[in-house]
Amino acid sequence: MVVEFWTSGRAPDPAEVAQRAEGAGFDGIIYVDSQNLASDCYIALARAAMATSHIKLGTGVTNPVTRHPATTASAIATVQSLSKGRANLGIGRGDSSLAYIGYAPAPLKTLKNYVIKLQAYLSGEEVPFDADSNVDSLGLADKPKASQLTWLPKDQAKVPVDVAATGPRAIAMAAQHADRVSLMVGADPERIAWGIEVARAARQQAGLDGDIPFAAYLPLIVHDDPERAVQLGEGSLASQARFSVMHGKVVGPVSEKQQTTLDRIHSAYDMTRHTEGSSSQAATLNMEFAQDFGIFGPPSYCIERLQALIELGVDRFFLPGGSMLVSNNEDQVRAVTRLVEEVLPRLRHGS
Template sequence: MKKSNPEIWMITFPTPGAFAQLARMVEESGFDGIGLVDTQNLAADPYSELCLAAHATKHLKLRTAVTNPVTRHPAVTASAIATVHAESGGRATLGIGRGDSAVDKIGERAPSSKDFARYISQVQGFLRGEEVTLDNGYRSRNEWIVRGNLPKVPVDVAATGPRVIEVGAKLADSVTFAVGADPERLVWAVGHARKAREQAGLDPSTLKLGAFLNVVVHPDIARAREMARGTVGVIAHFSGMSRDSAAGMRPDDRAVAQKVGETYDMSRHTRADAGHAQFIDDAFVDRFAIAGPPAHCIQRFDAIRELGLDHLIIVGPGADVAPQDHMQTVRLFATEVLPALKSA
């Protein structure tokens, strides 16, 4: 298979008073896009900050990474992302998953895959300007989104297990896998998505595919592993939520993910000093993440580029990493790894 040159995105937190400047820096560093988490009890509102970034940048693509179907009505979600789309001249993407910290922090539960599919269908209908039948039976239409000459906002589903991958493949414009950086598991995810798209009577080639990748660039591989452990725990936790969620994993990694899922401490979300992180050994980090010196990271990316993915979303160090250390890893990625990916 011919190697792809995927778009490279960064994921970060919305930070009032600083995000517009950060977005400019990310654009100037050569990234294709930036994504903001949507977790209202831990961070500011992503849509407001994305609108500010829209005017602070010229070409940088903007997305939620990711929102959920619980904290906002589908009409509200559609209107919010359409606003970002309009303010940016068509650079927005709605990234959405079933929900994690945003849902947990208000005592709610993530919806079933069936309910998630219904929400995606409703949001897509609003974004297309169609009349949408809501859960209460009311028929509703957004009256302003269809105005102008911009294309419809793309909807991207963040997925780990087979059922959510199927929802995204059938109903969304793209799917971004949260399954780690092991090429073997990514091959499984790509195949499952394309098969589901085809079974839905749709052309698999019209579905864009990507991956969330835990990446920490540091000259000292031991330090890189430690800085990555917190966010590796987050995506491993997704794989440990149920038996189905671990599909495509090698047996030893499946056992780790299940332990992390059973013990995940949301009060120490994204942190390497959480109790569940004790199950994430160096071997797991080495397979599940891309962590180490620049040359090592570039070599790992070469294997992933063989998969033909359209976009890669870079997830950096955990919340317990000091800001100056976090920025060092970002600078190393931007100056040492990103140019190699772009020149390829």
């Protein structure tokens, strides 16, 4: 099994961070779709596509609310064309992208219907108009009977759709309708195994043949001092852990101590300090929880933890690092350098 390691590309210059990530040896890079907190992800992906030659490019993640599915499909298909087949569409229910326009994450039914339409658009198929369609009111001599990306090149490979999921219903939906399930449940092997089992059971229940590939979003920092590693990664750790208690109820298997910390994260979460280390949610973290939900420590420890997840069936990891490559913080630059030089080469061919 070939294992891929992706990173995030939130930085002032998306082309520069993509070039740095490609040069460092990352297999892919994702750009967040959060219009109030980051520049447009599709423009970033287009710039990255033209500045690189082989690194894969994706959204990490978009949502089913801020864009019509035809618009999302057309945007990522354009990136697919520009990059000569390197695009990937990552999607979830939405978090900061919706909070900053006054909404909670989209209901699962909304995400499911959106993913189904995305798959159809990206396959070049016709998609029926929504029930509230009113194009008939225009009195046209002729009109489209359905929606379709008519410009898609016939020889262009379909963009894969991967769904970031935490709860059992979202994982099951992703397993039945996406091309990949990306688990956002932390780094605890018990929780990863649980998510994989939920997905496989859902596919079996739906009568779908074969397995589906799995990815995992993980907070991970390489540093000889685990406490310093947690300090460098506490912002991403708190934001990712929150998904396991998004609506106040913990999902998936957890210990009593983990539940207590997750409840504290939920109560303390300040969306105006989203992903920041010096935030009220980061202040709720402790070392025991950090080492359960994330991976923080020297190279040998990180290798051991990642290898355990690879053996469970994860073949793609979304890790911090892209923005750290262009950071002015020497500790951050050193951490990502050690990741790509001392950890990733030991794991690329899995188990």
